[in-house]
Amino acid sequence: MKTLQTWNQHVVKKENKSLVLETIIRTSPISRAKVASLTGLNKGTVSSLVSELLDEKLINDSGPGKSSGGRRPLILHFNKTAGFSIGIDLGVNYILGVLTDLEGNNIQEKTVYFTNLSYEEISKKLFSTIDYLFERSPTSAYGIVGIGIGVPGTVSKDGEILLAPNLDWKNINLKAILQKKYNLPVIIENEANAGAHGEKRFGVGKDFDNIVYVSVGMGIGVGLILNGNIYKGNNGFSGELGHMTIEVNGLKCRCGNEGCWELYASEQALLKNALQQGITTSPNKEISFESLYKLAENGDKETIKLFEQIGDYLGVGINNIINTFNPQQVIIGNRIASAQKWIQEPLKKRMINQTLWFQQRDLQIDFSELSTHSAALGVAAYVIEAFFKNDTQPKNAI
Numbered sequence: 008m009k010t011l012q013t014w015n016q017h018v019v020k021k022e023n024k025s026l027v028l029e030t031i032i033r034t035s036p037i038s039r040a041k042v043a044s045l046t047g048l049n050k051g052t053v054s055s056l057v058s059e060l061l062d063e064k065l066i067n068d069s070g071p072g073k074s075s076g077g078r079r080p081l082i083l084h085f086n087k088t089a090g091f092s093i094g095i096d097l098g099v100n101y102i103l104g105v106l107t108d109l110e111g112n113n114i115q116e117k118t119v120y121f122t123n124l125s126y127e128e129i130s131k132k133l134f135s136t137i138d139y140l141f142e143r144s145p146t147s148a149y150g151i152v153g154i155g156i157g158v159p160g161t162v163s164k165d166g167e168i169l170l171a172p173n174l175d176w177k178n179i180n181l182k183a184i185l186q187k188k189y190n191l192p193v194i195i196e197n198e199a200n201a202g203a204h205g206e207k208r209f210g211v212g213k214d215f216d217n218i219v220y221v222s223v224g225m226g227i228g229v230g231l232i233l234n235g236n237i238y239k240g241n242n243g244f245s246g247e248l249g250h251m252t253i254e255v256n257g258l259k260c261r262c263g264n265e266g267c268w269e270l271y272a273s274e275q276a277l278l279k280n281a282l283q284q285g286i287t288t289s290p291n292k293e294i295s296f297e298s299l300y301k302l303a304e305n306g307d308k309e310t311i312k313l314f315e316q317i318g319d320y321l322g323v324g325i326n327n328i329i330n331t332f333n334p335q336q337v338i339i340g341n342r343i344a345s346a347q348k349w350i351q352e353p354l355k356k357r358m359i360n361q362t363l364w365f366q367q368r369d370l371q372i373d374f375s376e377l378s379t380h381s382a383a384l385g386v387a388a389y390v391i392e393a394f395f396k397n398d399t400q401p402k403n404a405i
């Protein structure tokens with residue numbers, strides 16, 4: 008019984024301490040008395056938990072605040088630079104790495120582009136991106152608190168990448184590899200789930216609890232936030248909607264299916280259609296998303312039409328998703344978000360004409376403002392949340 012009681016006390020204390028820290032993070036700068044009134048904890052408890060948090064360097068206190076009569080109170084601040092997080096969006100043709108403080112502010116970033124590389128070559132670039140961010144991380148109490156990677160594929164609960172068809176990866180335990188190399192906590196997450204989390208924490212999804220985040224890069228992934236929480240499915244494999252069939256007897260996909268949505272509505276579709284139409288953007292006839300974007304920006308009608316076609320096909324798939332989940336908000340994210348001006352109208356037209364009328368009530372379609380950064384910032388935020396949950400408790404606790 009004694010052990011159980013000690014354990015219970017420890018759990019209560021841990022929860023109270025998290026509550027105090029969360030309150031300070033949310034409302035900083037704040038006095039101890041205000042923390043007590045917001046949390047409902049008594050002043051003595053708050054005082055002792057605040058002392059621990061000060062010792063752990065997660066908060067600072069500074070100069071006296073406004074007095075309501077007696078001695079002027081010391082004001083508490085969240086120490087957002089007590090540690091740093093690394094978030095990586097591992098794309099099919101790029102790696103974007105960000106270094107954030109504990110509030111999730113992006114303070115350093117690096118992007119590397121590539122095409123058709125093997126696992127060995129991509130992992131080298133991944134390591135060098137992580138090293139780059141490590142080297143630029145300011146000195147702090149906790150240093151780098153962990154590494155998060157958003158990947159374009161299905162991830163098991165153990166962080167094993169089971170299948171990333173557009174990278175041609177199968178059964179790679181990236182979590183174990185990175186943990187061994189860096190000796191830090193590592194989180195591997197599907198990039199669409201990470202992007203949905205990034206939008207909910209920092210982007211256009213802040214005020215919504217039922218969100219469908221559609222990440223359109225070379226492929227399409229969908230992150231679902233239902234009733235305020237990410238929905239991962241039974242084994243963590245939800246959101247593979249890029250592979251829902253939208254054309255019977257359609258094009259053959261690398262996943263083994265035919266007529267998959269991402270073959271018609273993603274960057275790979277845009278590039279393929281441009282090639283088929285003989286659109287050239289450089290003397291060596293190489294076509295990229297950026298070069299097509301520039302052509303459209305300069306008013307090239309054929310290229311604008313290609314973007315509009317992507318918007319139309321996006322509408323077809325999004326229509327199916329809306330009818331399934333009845334969300335409050337659909338966010339179009341990743342690189343395609345930058346082409347909003349061309350894809351928005353055809354997408355909306357498709358939905359107005361085809362989505363069940365009652366589904367369109369109270370529904371908002373938004374384009375990501377974080378654009379290419381949603382997944383990297385989202386997975387960096389997951390790392391920070393895990394750090395606060397697990398790693399900041401006294402080492403000698405049960």
Ligand SMILES: [Zn+2]
Nearest residue numbers: 250260262267
């Ligand atoms: Zn497929």
